[in-house]
Amino acid sequence: MTVIDTDPGIDDAIGILLAFASPNFTIAGITTVAGNIGIETTTRNASRLLAFAGREDIPVVRGAAAPLSRVGPEPLNLHGTDGIGGVALPHPVRLPDDRQAVKWLADFLMEQPAGIVDVLALGPLTNLARLVLEQPEAARRIGRIIAMGGAIHEHGNVGPRSEFNLWADPEAAAVVVASGLPLVLIPLDVTRRVRATREFVEALSASGKPMPAKVANLIESYFEGEANRESRPLHDPCVMLYALSPQLFRIEELRLSVDTGNGELAGALTISPEGTPVQVALGVDGPAALDLLARHLTTIEASASRRESSTS
Template identity: 60%
Template sequence: MSSRAVIIDTDPGIDDAVAILAALASPEFDVLGITTVAGNIGIATTTRNAGRILALAGRGAVPVIAGAAGPLARKGFDVAEIHGNDGLGGVGFPEPSAPPRSGHAAIWLADTLMAQPAGSVDLLALGPLTNIAALLAGNPEAARRIGRIIAMGGAIREPGNIGPRSEFNLAADPEAAEAVLGAGLPLTLIPLDVTRRVRADRATVEHLRAAGTAASRASADLIAAYFQTTAGGESRPLHDPCVMLFAMAPQLFGCEAMALTVDCGQSRDAGSLAPADDGRPPVSVALTVEGGAALSLLTERLTRR
């Protein structure tokens, strides 16, 4: 199977960690690097966590490059009550086997995109879009060389998870999200409408644990931490793995083209999406998913030897 070159932009994060482990185990992806952004927790911790995830997967040669320490124009959120003070739900990970690269993620992104054939590198965005907005502002020529962006974020017909209509990643930096959605780049958005349909049950956790791979055992513990903060027989939504699942198996998703704008106000709806009337090109928005098949694919990749 041929691999697609990808860069993962992320703020790990429990579900980010599961998504990254799945990507590292999947033959579809040649992971060129991981860029980090503040989101679920501060930049020092998200950067360390990216290195810890790579160390567990035995992929310490993949570079980690720290990016934005906060939103473009506002204060960030603190969601330690969901992800734990370490961002990984207290699950044991080794320390990074290599330090992060020097320099800023947006500059590394630009240099990498300019060095690769135009259109050959995809960007898998799991957190606030601050680094991508910085790339657009600093080097729009490099940004236009992105093959496609697949980004977890937003809510279309679903209520929000951080405000009445706003989803965390876009609400964490609405100005960055507005810049990226309005830039005309090839973008697929994976909103709450999809991610809330992909959840693990306790049997899935036990299957992952029994498989005995480093990725499956860690993912079992990570998802189990999601059960500790929710009631019932299903985990919290596995938001970020849906980005990797879409990249691997787009046939499991149903998409619509939508021109969207982002609320950049100061209300609780900051970061929410609305139809755009400024003539901007549409983006592709995933609105349906075969949840059972998506979860099966995720567990298959996490248990892969």
């Protein structure tokens, strides 16, 4: 059973639609967090993705609007003013759950057998950190967290050694890493090896099915320009791809700590004997990962997708 914690986000949206398309995921809920863009937009985008996929049975729960103890980042321009590159999606059908994400997560985890709920974390780790701090008994019932975040040997994307999700709330990342909860980290070292080609996008579009066609639109908005033959890295879908096929990834256990300073290394990961053991993906079979993404999108019929005439 899976909960997706997310700040959609173009690549978040691709990962979420992959999870909808695959029978391997039983999605219990989507919790939102501010990150790529503000909380109102990330929550609305999550609800719009559910409306497109005809999955209004899944609750969306509004989460943290700001980091634990610092000012939140400015919205990322590469995701557009709507957070998803201007790709058309229907209006939300179902209102978000009345509870806040931490309360909903705690209630849900306490209702389930310990260890059966995985959290796929695609954005800053604020909601999970608050769960650890405020509801530790519930947090200990999580089976594992698979989180996109960090950079180990790669240069960062918001600083010399800092990746956006951890940089956006370093204190939250430090809480989650130090918690000792089962954690698999998918850093830039892996996600930069998973990029779509123009031919890949064309193949998705040619499938004639709504779900892969929409993912093709999202990936198309993730190319930097017409001349580029490869997209920006498909960061967040790598979380779902790892959950589906961990054998495609090379995992090492590293002892990590998170820099919580205010300088250019905020959110940076350090390997040291004093760090907490974390399972970290350091390699991936990129072509096989893309093939897995395409197979799950094109071999499963999308359920009750909305017609384009109903999109906003």
